[in-house]
Amino acid sequence: MKNEWPLWEIFIRGQHGMSHRHVGSLHAPDAEMAIKNARDVYTRRNEGVSIWVVEAKHISATAPGDKGPLFEPSESKIYRHPTFFDIPEEVGSM
Amino acid sequence: MSVDKQQLLQFLLRQGDNTLVLGHRVSEWCGHSPILEEDIALANTALDLIGQTQMWLGYAAEVQGEGKTADDLAFLRDAWDFRNVLLVEMPNGDFGQTLLRQFLFDAFQSVLMGRLMKSSDEQVAAIAAKASKEIAYHVERSADTVVGLGDGTEESHDRMQAALEYLWPYAGEMFESDDTDAAMAAAGVAPDPAGLREEYDALIGKVLGEATLTIPDSRYNHKGGRNGAMHTEHLGHLLTSMQWLQRAYPGCEW
Numbered sequence: 565m566k567n568e569w570p571l572w573e574i575f576i577r578g579q580h581g582m583s584h585r586h587v588g589s590l591h592a593p594d595a596e597m598a599i600k601n602a603r604d605v606y607t608r609r610n611e612g613v614s615i616w617v618v619e620a621k622h623i624s625a626t627a628p629g630d631k632g633p634l635f636e637p638s639e640s641k642i643y644r645h646p647t648f649f650d651i652p653e654e655v656g657s658m
Numbered sequence: 659m660s661v662d663k664q665q666l667l668q669f670l671l672r673q674g675d676n677t678l679v680l681g682h683r684v685s686e687w688c689g690h691s692p693i694l695e696e697d698i699a700l701a702n703t704a705l706d707l708i709g710q711t712q713m714w715l716g717y718a719a720e721v722q723g724e725g726k727t728a729d730d731l732a733f734l735r736d737a738w739d740f741r742n743v744l745l746v747e748m749p750n751g752d753f754g755q756t757l758l759r760q761f762l763f764d765a766f767q768s769v770l771m772g773r774l775m776k777s778s779d780e781q782v783a784a785i786a787a788k789a790s791k792e793i794a795y796h797v798e799r800s801a802d803t804v805v806g807l808g809d810g811t812e813e814s815h816d817r818m819q820a821a822l823e824y825l826w827p828y829a830g831e832m833f834e835s836d837d838t839d840a841a842m843a844a845a846g847v848a849p850d851p852a853g854l855r856e857e858y859d860a861l862i863g864k865v866l867g868e869a870t871l872t873i874p875d876s877r878y879n880h881k882g883g884r885n886g887a888m889h890t891e892h893l894g895h896l897l898t899s900m901q902w903l904q905r906a907y908p909g910c911e912w
Contacts, residue, residue, distance in 0.1 A: 590694075591693065591695060592695065600798075600799055601699065604693075604698050604699040604702050605698050608702055655720050
């Protein structure tokens with residue numbers, strides 16, 4: 565593994581006003597080359613207007629084993645969804 | 659000022675043949691690069707170059723006025739008709755040699771396109787404007803890789819230095835001037851290439867310095883490509899592979 569370039573996670577903003585979305589990962593020796601590689605691998609069909617790269621080791625993630633205490637409690641709290649309000653037509657899409 | 663059509667044609671063939679031959683050379687890496695990311699990046703570069711070729715040779719065919727297309731010029735001419743500089747037909751060698759060749763050419767193109775965007779010929783200016791964005795990326799990428807490999811491990815450094823010594827005698831041909839260049843300069847179509855050398859040397863000097871590579875002292879230049887006097891033996895082999903389909907099945911389309 566010593567000779568492998570580090571792994572980078574790639575996020576692309578598809579158009580102005582949208583959020584960056586995770587599109588995949590790739591290998592590169594440094595951040596600059598990761599951006600160039602991302603440009604070549606993930607935007608060759610005009611998919612993006614902005615690229616973020618993050619070295620995979622810097623991403624902290626939830627553990628699959630913790631999903632009970634983390635996510636299940638919200639399953640039963642439907643009142644947290646804003647679906648009980650009547651939205652006036654004039655507001656348009658929200 | 660009116661331009662001599664034959665001289666303009668010659669100028670356009672030089673541009674188009676450079677990008678065609680290098681585009682084909684770079685495409686030879688497809689599926690063979692050291693890593694997937696570089697494979698895709700090189701394929702993108704090759705496609706950019708072929709795209710530029712379509713514009714240059716398309717315009718060349720129009721100026722020629724014999725009812726030919728860019729494809730006719732690309733696939734139905736023989737080695738002695740080609741007007742590319744020898745540098746772009748040199749073999750790929752290892753990955754480092756390919757990227758060094760790319761950098762030496764990209765740097766020239768980046769200097770040239772800045773001038774061609776102000777060409778008195780609107781079509782030349784439009785092609786240069788479109789190509790210049792691709793070239794700006796190409797030269798950034800090839801320069802970064804040259805620095806990465808040159809200032810890398812002992813082995814990568816030695817390979818890059820060997821590649822520079824091998825390719826350096828082919829860099830000077832890009833700055834040769836002849837009657838065609840004089841005619842293009844007089845008409846404001848294109849600059850005299852000899853006048854681009856200083857800017858080019860500054861650009862490559864900075865990058866090769868960062869790459870800890872030593873530019874050879876010799877200014878001896880191989881030439882004969884851009885004026886068609888004599889290509890290297892490598893061009894014929896390249897054309898054999900590139901033109902095979904149109905030679906074996908004339909007029910084949912799909």
